[in-house]
Amino acid sequence: MSVVAGVDFGTLSVRISIFDKVRGKLGSALAEYPLHSSPTDPQLKTQSHDDQMNALVRAMREAVKASGIDGKEIKSIALDTTGSSVIVVGKDLVPLGEYYLWCDHRAAGEAAEITAAAHKDGFEGIDWCGGVYSSEWGWSKLLHWLRNNPELRPQFVTALEHCDMVAATLCGVTDPNEIPRSICAMGHKWMWNPRWGGLPPEEFLVSIDPLLAGVREKIAAGRYATSDKIAGHLSAKWADAMGLTAGIPIPTGAFDAHWDALGANIRLGDVVNVIGTSTCIIGLSDKQTLVPGVCGVVPGSVDPAQVGIEAGMSAVGDVFAAIARRANSTVAELSAATEDYKAGQTGLMRLTWDNGDRTVLVNPALGGVTFGWDLSHTAADELFAAVEGSALHTRIIFNRMEDNGAPIRRVINGGGIPKRNAKLNQIYANVLRKPVLVPEGDVTSLGSVIIAFLAAGEFASIEEAQNALCPPFKIFTPEPDEADRYDRIFPLFRDAYFSLGTPDAPPAALGRILPELHNIRRDAIAAAQ
Numbered sequence: 001m002s003v004v005a006g007v008d009f010g011t012l013s014v015r016i017s018i019f020d021k022v023r024g025k026l027g028s029a030l031a032e033y034p035l036h037s038s039p040t041d042p043q044l045k046t047q048s049h050d051d052q053m054n055a056l057v058r059a060m061r062e063a064v065k066a067s068g069i070d071g072k073e074i075k076s077i078a079l080d081t082t083g084s085s086v087i088v089v090g091k092d093l094v095p096l097g098e099y100y101l102w103c104d105h106r107a108a109g110e111a112a113e114i115t116a117a118a119h120k121d122g123f124e125g126i127d128w129c130g131g132v133y134s135s136e137w138g139w140s141k142l143l144h145w146l147r148n149n150p151e152l153r154p155q156f157v158t159a160l161e162h163c164d165m166v167a168a169t170l171c172g173v174t175d176p177n178e179i180p181r182s183i184c185a186m187g188h189k190w191m192w193n194p195r196w197g198g199l200p201p202e203e204f205l206v207s208i209d210p211l212l213a214g215v216r217e218k219i220a221a222g223r224y225a226t227s228d229k230i231a232g233h234l235s236a237k238w239a240d241a242m243g244l245t246a247g248i249p250i251p252t253g254a255f256d257a258h259w260d261a262l263g264a265n266i267r268l269g270d271v272v273n274v275i276g277t278s279t280c281i282i283g284l285s286d287k288q289t290l291v292p293g294v295c296g297v298v299p300g301s302v303d304p305a306q307v308g309i310e311a312g313m314s315a316v317g318d319v320f321a322a323i324a325r326r327a328n329s330t331v332a333e334l335s336a337a338t339e340d341y342k343a344g345q346t347g348l349m350r351l352t353w354d355n356g357d358r359t360v361l362v363n364p365a366l367g368g369v370t371f372g373w374d375l376s377h378t379a380a381d382e383l384f385a386a387v388e389g390s391a392l393h394t395r396i397i398f399n400r401m402e403d404n405g406a407p408i409r410r411v412i413n414g415g416g417i418p419k420r421n422a423k424l425n426q427i428y429a430n431v432l433r434k435p436v437l438v439p440e441g442d443v444t445s446l447g448s449v450i451i452a453f454l455a456a457g458e459f460a461s462i463e464e465a466q467n468a469l470c471p472p473f474k475i476f477t478p479e480p481d482e483a484d485r486y487d488r489i490f491p492l493f494r495d496a497y498f499s500l501g502t503p504d505a506p507p508a509a510l511g512r513i514l515p516e517l518h519n520i521r522r523d524a525i526a527a528a529q
Helices: 049-067 108-121 138-148 162-171 183-189 202-208 215-220 236-242 256-263 317-326 331-337 379-403 422-432 446-455 462-469 480-501 510-528
Strands: 003-009 013-020 024-032 036-038 041-047 074-081 086-089 158-161 180-182 223-225 230-233 249-251 270-275 279-285 296-299 307-313 349-351 369-371 410-414 436-439 473-476
Touching (some): 003 049, 003 446, 013 049, 041 049, 049 162, 049 236, 074 256, 086 138, 108 202, 138 158, 138 183, 158 162, 158 183, 162 180, 162 183, 180 183, 183 223, 183 307, 202 215, 249 446, 256 270, 256 279, 256 307, 270 379, 279 379, 307 379, 317 379, 331 379, 349 379, 349 480, 369 480, 379 480, 422 436, 422 473, 446 462, 480 510
Parallel strands (some): 003 074, 074 249, 180 223, 270 410, 410 436
Antiparallel strands (some): 003 013, 013 024, 036 041, 086 158, 279 307, 296 307
């Protein structure tokens, strides 16, 4: 039986899990790398490719040691990463700078230009990524780099997504024409789709900025594939560095949230909330369905045999952490203080736009808004309202998906936060009025393990691997009284969300929000007594 390694590059660290097909998880390890930011530009977030590769080596060696195996036993490696995290490279795919991390929003202006040009030209691709292009995505980040690095432009060869850069590096690829390109990454973030011949047309790109002349050809170079295809084989250099065997297969990579959804046992009709520093919402459908405001509808991006739908929120865990940091406390301490809170008990309603809006407004310029403050409110109250606000925002997104032909059969809360916060899962169940399933075991990097097993030939399908490897669920069911109060809060949240988040929105009855929050708070306190 094969032993495989699943690699998960997150925002601040890389995690590796080593599995045996029969014995299950043998061990794991984590190695951190720095996030670079600027005190003068809060939108700048970058990371070093070398830092990440060095962390990968450390984590692999520690994971092998923890597993009690010889690294030579590992038969394949699969890797996922954050996205859209973009790196520009020169000759031999040598980086010309650092990754523009997914949360780098310096390209907001470029994203707006791409959106406007796409609608003006009637380019179909904009409709399939929700109608608004994002500063978190590839073309906007690359255009920002081209505009702001004139001295490096002559050296520009191509740009890669993080998952593709790591795969190319491990396989020893230096020829741009041999780059393994992830359809997951390129479909959701670069408007790639066979419907219109792959990448956006050259004339469309040049209409945005002449600097993009010839760039399409450079990005088109490579082998575009889904995750059931092999990206390449581990080079002797990196096999020696990690203590593994040269020549083992590495499948085409993907984004972390998409493979996290596989590890959370997503099936057709399911939606997985991968809740961490941000939230990625991943759905599966059997047809391509236009959903305005989502991050893309892409065949093969999650399960190669199905259509993947991506949405999400730009900050969730980061919002919780910021509230605790400002209060000189911890999320755990504040969460403990709210354990017995009822729906709407704080009288606060929180729009968690602290890092902008990813879905459905796709606007990085928005900021966090809280309604209902009085002199008695605490940081714990704000944290509780932020959890409620994240769930209410999720309901906005789910409504948009279901209203546009993407029905939701099951809701699964994946990622790190749901494992540590049962109250959050219960709030989501009450707000969404749907049972919320939470995997009982650790599924971080399990998706990459599943893909690694497929590459090693140990399972015939993703579903077979999920049946063997995915843990059972703990189920949180809606509580009728709590759900009823959230039904009263949701119209208020929806009015505030669209009125404050849309520049040309018609006036809404915002004046009813504070009185109704007061009434709901009164009723919640009475229910708690």
